[in-house]
Each structure stands twice: as C-alpha cells, then as structure tokens.
Amino acid sequence: MPFLTYVGIFLIVPTVIVVIAAFLDGEGRPTLGNVAELREGYILRAFRNSIVVSATSALIGAVLGALLAYVVATGNPTGRLRRAVTSACGVLAQFGGVTLAFAFIATVGGQGLLTAAVQNALGTDISGNWLYEVKGLVLVYSYFQIPLMVLVFLPALDGIRPQWREAAESLGGSTWDYWRQVAVPILTPPFLGALLLLFANAFSAYATAAALISQGAPIVPLQIRTALTSEVLLGRENVGKALALGMIVIVAIVMTLNSLLQKRSSRWLQ
Amino acid sequence: MSDFSGLASVGVSVPANTPAGAKTTTAPAGGGPRARRGRRFQAIRYAMLLLLGLFFLAPLFALLEFSTRGTGLTAPRTLDPWRRIVTDPDTISPILASLELAVLTSVLALALMVPTMAWVRLRLPGISRTVEFLCLLPLTIPAIVLVVGLFPVYSRVYRLLRTDSILTLFFAYVVLVLPYVYRSLDAGLRAIDIRTLSEAARSLGAGWPTVMVRIVVPNMTSAVLNSALLCVAIVMGEYTIASLFNYRNLQVAIQQLGLSDANMSMAISLASLMFAFVLLLLLSLVGRRRRRQGMA
Numbered sequence A: 001m002p003f004l005t006y007v008g009i010f011l012i013v014p015t016v017i018v019v020i021a022a023f024l025d026g027e028g029r030p031t032l033g034n035v036a037e038l039r040e041g042y043i044l045r046a047f048r049n050s051i052v053v054s055a056t057s058a059l060i061g062a063v064l065g066a067l068l069a070y071v072v073a074t075g076n077p078t079g080r081l082r083r084a085v086t087s088a089c090g091v092l093a094q095f096g097g098v099t100l101a102f103a104f105i106a107t108v109g110g111q112g113l114l115t116a117a118v119q120n121a122l123g124t125d126i127s128g129n130w131l132y133e134v135k136g137l138v139l140v141y142s143y144f145q146i147p148l149m150v151l152v153f154l155p156a157l158d159g160i161r162p163q164w165r166e167a168a169e170s171l172g173g174s175t176w177d178y179w180r181q182v183a184v185p186i187l188t189p190p191f192l193g194a195l196l197l198l199f200a201n202a203f204s205a206y207a208t209a210a211a212l213i214s215q216g217a218p219i220v221p222l223q224i225r226t227a228l229t230s231e232v233l234l235g236r237e238n239v240g241k242a243l244a245l246g247m248i249v250i251v252a253i254v255m256t257l258n259s260l261l262q263k264r265s266s267r268w269l270q
Numbered sequence B: 001m002s003d004f005s006g007l008a009s010v011g012v013s014v015p016a017n018t019p020a021g022a023k024t025t026t027a028p029a030g031g032g033p034r035a036r037r038g039r040r041f042q043a044i045r046y047a048m049l050l051l052l053g054l055f056f057l058a059p060l061f062a063l064l065e066f067s068t069r070g071t072g073l074t075a076p077r078t079l080d081p082w083r084r085i086v087t088d089p090d091t092i093s094p095i096l097a098s099l100e101l102a103v104l105t106s107v108l109a110l111a112l113m114v115p116t117m118a119w120v121r122l123r124l125p126g127i128s129r130t131v132e133f134l135c136l137l138p139l140t141i142p143a144i145v146l147v148v149g150l151f152p153v154y155s156r157v158y159r160l161l162r163t164d165s166i167l168t169l170f171f172a173y174v175v176l177v178l179p180y181v182y183r184s185l186d187a188g189l190r191a192i193d194i195r196t197l198s199e200a201a202r203s204l205g206a207g208w209p210t211v212m213v214r215i216v217v218p219n220m221t222s223a224v225l226n227s228a229l230l231c232v233a234i235v236m237g238e239y240t241i242a243s244l245f246n247y248r249n250l251q252v253a254i255q256q257l258g259l260s261d262a263n264m265s266m267a268i269s270l271a272s273l274m275f276a277f278v279l280l281l282l283l284s285l286v287g288r289r290r291r292r293q294g295m296a
Helices: A002-021 A033-037 A041-073 A080-092 A098-108 A113-122 A134-158 A162-170 A175-204 A207-212 A220-229 A239-265 B033-067 B080-087 B089-122 B125-140 B143-161 B166-191 B194-203 B208-219 B221-236 B240-244 B250-260 B262-295
Strands: none
Touching (some): A002 B166, A033 A239, A041 A134, A041 A175, A041 A220, A080 B262, A098 A113, A098 B250, A098 B262, A134 A175, A162 A175, A175 A239, A207 A220, A207 B250, A220 A239, A220 B143, A220 B240, A239 B125, B080 B262, B089 B125, B089 B166, B089 B194, B089 B208, B089 B221, B089 B250, B143 B166, B166 B240, B194 B208, B208 B221, B240 B250
16 A cells, blocks of 8 residues: 555654664664763753743643633634634644744844834833743744644533533532532543643744754754754764654653543543 | 644634534623623623734734834835845745645645545545554654654665655655645545445446546545645745755745845745735635535
8 A cells, every 4th residue: 555655664664763773873783872861961951941841831822722712612603703713723823933933033032023112112122032042932832832722622612511500500509619510620631631732732843943043952852953963973873863762752651641631531522 | 834833623624513602691781790790701801812812913013014124223114025035036946946845745645645545434444543543643743853764764765766856855745744634634535425426436337546536536625625725834834854954945945034134034934924824714715615515
C-alpha cells in the first residue's frame, strides 16, 4: 500500500532515527553520552523554561478561552456572535509563526504602536527585552492558545444539559450548589484535557519563538536549532537528537494523560 | 500556521447540538434578583468580549500601521512597502516557490489519501484505527523533532532524485497536512454510502480507478476542496522545516526581510495573513454549505 510506504519513510523512519540516534555517538557506536548531556545546566534550564512557557500560556489560554467559550455557549446558539467567534477562533488558532511574532513586534516592540502610544501618554517605555524572552513568549503564545481553547472547550459546554440545572433547582439547590456539585465536576475532565492539549501545543511550537528570538536559545526547540545549525563540535552531533527525544517523551506523556481524560469526560458529555 | 498550533479541528464541522433556546440569558422583565443577576452578567459578557477583541485586533492593526510608516519620524503614510512586495524579485521567487509547494502538496496528499481511505472503508475496516493513528501522529510529533529525523532521509532523497530543489520539501509537507486531510476526508466519507455507490459502479463494469475518479471524488467535492484549502493554508505558513533545511520559502523570506527592511516585512506578513484569512473563510463557507446540504 503506497500510503503505508509513504508514512513509513517520511514519518516513522524519522521518528525512529531520532530515538535510535539519541543513543549513538558520532561514529555510530552506542552511548549514553547524549542523553547524559541533557543533565547539563543550560539544557535543564531550557527544559524548565519550555515547561514554564507552555504551562503558563496553557493556563492563561485555558482560563480566558473557557470564559469566552462560556460567554458564547450561553448566548444564542444560532446567533451572529457565536458564528463570528467560532470562525475567528478557527482562523486565529492556526495563526502562529513568523507573522504572529512580527505582529507583536509591531505592537509592543521597540518602535511598536502601543509602545509609542504609552510613551506619549504616560512617558514610560513599556518595550524592552522582555518581548524576546520567556515573558514575551507567554504573551505571544496566548494569542493562539485562547482561540484553540474556545474550539476545544465549546463542545464540552454545549454538552451541559439545561435539564440538569432545572433538576438541581427543583431539588432546592442554589446556583452555587449547581455549579459546585454538577457543572464543575462534569466540566473538570474536559477542562484538564484541554489544558494538556494547550500545553503540548505550546511545548512543540517552534516558528513563533524562532522568529522572535534570534539570539540565544532559552527554550528546547531553539536549543535544537542551535544544535542543528552549529554541528561543528566533535562528538556532540547527536545532542540535538537527544533533545528531540526529550521533547517526544514529554509530549507523549502529556498526550497520553489527555486521552485518558477524554475517556473520562465522554461518560457524561457526548 | 507552521506551528503545532493546529490541533484544532479546523475545517471539521462541529455538530451543533446546543439545546435550542434552553440557556437563554435575556433577563426576564421585572426587578427580581434573577433579573439583576442577568443584567450584571450581560455587562460582564460585553466587557469580556471587548477586552479580548482588543487583544486580538491590536496586533493586526499594529501590523497595518507599521507597514504604512514612512521612513523618518515625520514622514507621511506611504504604501511603498506594499508596492515593493510585487516589484522586488527577491520576494517574488519565494512566494512562487511556496505556491508551487502548496499545489504539489495538496495534489499528492489527496492522491495518496482519497484512495487509501476509500479502500480502508470498503475492504479493510480492520486497519482503520491504525490508519487514523498514523494520520493523526504528526499532531503529536513536533515539527522540529521531525526535522531532526528527516535530515538523513532527505540526504537519500536528494541522491535518488539527483536534485535538492526547494520543491522536494513537499515530501515532508504531505506528512504535515496528513491530520487535516484525514479529518476532512473522513467527515466527507461518513456522509456518503460509499459501499452501495462503489458496488453499483462495479456491477456496471467500472474498474477501481474509475470508481475513485468518477464516483468517490464527485460525491465528496466539498471534503476534497476543504482538504486542498487547508493544505494551501498550512504550506503557505510553513517555516520550521524550510528554514532548518536552509530553503527560502515565503515565511523564511519574511523572517529574513525583518532584519533588513522592517516595514516591508510587516507588509508582507499582513499580506500573507490576509491570504490565510481568506482561505480559511472560504473553508468555513464550504463547511456551512455542506452542513446545509446534509440537513436537506
């Protein structure tokens, strides 16, 4: 079957190469040196930064996205607001990469629009290096995380039956009781699942960060760039592959948890 | 777009199973506690929408503002950076390369996936889970990881094809678009009774190629169109693989321009964005038409 051959060559083989070569040295002899290299301070820092950026932007995206989804879900199900928000989110969730980085440079960069406006109004300079560091990445990633959350979480909110609220009320429960004992317990698994999805999404993102940060490599994908573009140091050819393996492991753990949560949430929400 | 940020089921219609009119927020008349709460909730709603709207629109507006700045502090607004996009041969060639890649990728991805998915549905339902898993795998494996593993594969490809033209990138791009093509074709196939259709065609003497080209594809044009549009949007926004393989596609060109001609790079960023917006808007129109047809 041509499909299996194709996927084998361009998807499975590259992944297997990463996994195997992470345990080979420059001459193809088996070694644990590359993986041991991951304990180096600068690499551990990169992993920590990556996790901080992904977790923070996932949390911001999940909370704001869930609120926006709630606003949409409680509105008219066939109304213009809902159509506009879901279409916009479909587009914006896809909007990452170089253009997004430039849009933020144009806004809060050294000569950005907002920077100039604040400078004129308050006399303070809000630009600076923060945009090109971990803090900046969190802000920029939120731009595609919030819409992604809306897309992922809206079906869960739609699955909440109004009869459940009526049932709670007819049993004498207050709004608070309803939220605490019905809505929140049901929505927790899909919310956590979406949170993990957003984490993986930010953790794997490369283009946005690469366009924003041209010097230095605070996060893992950029460390891989450094490893790939400066393969001159002898005996370290496969450190990039060890880094890639580290990314695969983390994403695999996150996505496994996500699918477990999905199973759990499908009990109540269809 | 080149990012992993595409986990969303864009282009796949979300079933509208909202219980109609059930969760109305219009406050009932009168001044009871419920109405007061309703009005307060309305105010919070609008405040939220306004703030988030500003957050999403400000960077786009800033892009427009930046791209029409003149050089110098007091210079008037100018469209010069926009004009330079079409006159600078240095930007034309990466744009063309990206467009060619987009076409190649959509054609190959569809040629690969339509027969495979139809065949699996008809003859090999047992491996449908495996095919689904393989197709959705690129969502889980970060593109940057794929690049690391693709280097050795590509050195073989170059030797085999005796070329290292930028167009060879489409081999990798087909993998990137696989999840999106899979989802939209899957939705398309679900909507038709492919078994009856193909058996009818076969009993009238049609061979498998005829069944694919004259029966399956015409019955799911919107799904095929959907996939093609998504492929174009993804390939036009791809940066990771091209830049690390040292090719100059549209996004790499934009990034390089950012270092030399900021205003023009902002202009071309916005242009490529608007292109993607239009594509994805077309996509949602196609989806809506399909849904309406499905209801009829």
